[in-house]
Amino acid sequence: MPTDPIHGHHNPGLVRPHPPLPGTPLLDLLAEPTEERQAPPEPSGRDPIALALAGVAALFATVALGVAVLTWLSMSDLQTIVAMSEADQSDTGQQPAPSGQAVAPLPGQPLPDDQFAGPTLGVTGYSQAYRGQALQLTLPPCGSTMTRYVDLDEPRVDADASRADLFYKPRMGCYGTPQLHFVSGVTAAVVTRPTIRPAQCATSIKNAPADNPIAIDGTKVVCVLTSSDKAIGEDITQKMVVLVITAPSANGQSTVRASAWNATS
DSSP states (O other): OOOOTTTOSOOTTOOOOOOOOTTOOHHHHHSOOOOOOOOOOOOOOOOHHHHHHHHHHHHHHHHHHHHHHHHHHHHHHHHHHHHHHHHHHHHHOOOOOOTTOOOSOOTTOOOOTTSSOHHHHTOOEEEEEEEEEEEEEEOOOTTOOOOEEEETTTTEESOOGGGOSEEEEOOGGGTSOOEEEEOTTOEEEEESOTTOOHHHHHHHHHHSOOOSSEEOSSOEEEEEEOOHHHHHHHTOOEEEEEEEEOOOOTTSEEEEEEEEEEEEO
């Protein structure tokens, strides 16, 4: 047990240091011990998933920029074309159609309701008068002089001749094609669609009027505009009528389905 060399008694708080090793320099003994510096960790390789996501984001950004540029260029070109077209129209004006050339669609073709020959026919508008009325047209017996008259205002078969709009006559020699005749002042056109509108009928009547009489040699759709003079004389409205006529049977009977509109002027 250590003792105090001066007083000769034991000092429990004194700890004798270990002697230095032989050959140790004095300065090294006096210097404070230095902490060992740790080298910074070497950078590890980048995450491949993060690199892939970054590449995809860059690609999308590039594509979006390209689309924006192309859209801007397209709009610019479109505005330029429209401006040039308007300038050409203002300089040259609308060219009239050559003489004798029809500018309206063929009979039966669809046509907007605001494009029709209303003023030419003296008609400005239409309202439904009746729809889907069935009429039976039967030829008079062979060799008979009888004539069947039809009034399209009611409508009515075997009407009085003074109020008729069309009539059905016997076949010549009993074997000819049945024919539908129109009275004076009535105009008509053969069209293709049973759903044709009255304004389209007016265009067809103006551009391609039917011959009088019309041969009923098969199923036909006929637009008929009644006489304005007759309407004034009877104090009724002029009518635009669409007739869907079936092909005549062996005995000359045809079924007619009629729809009419009041024509106002």
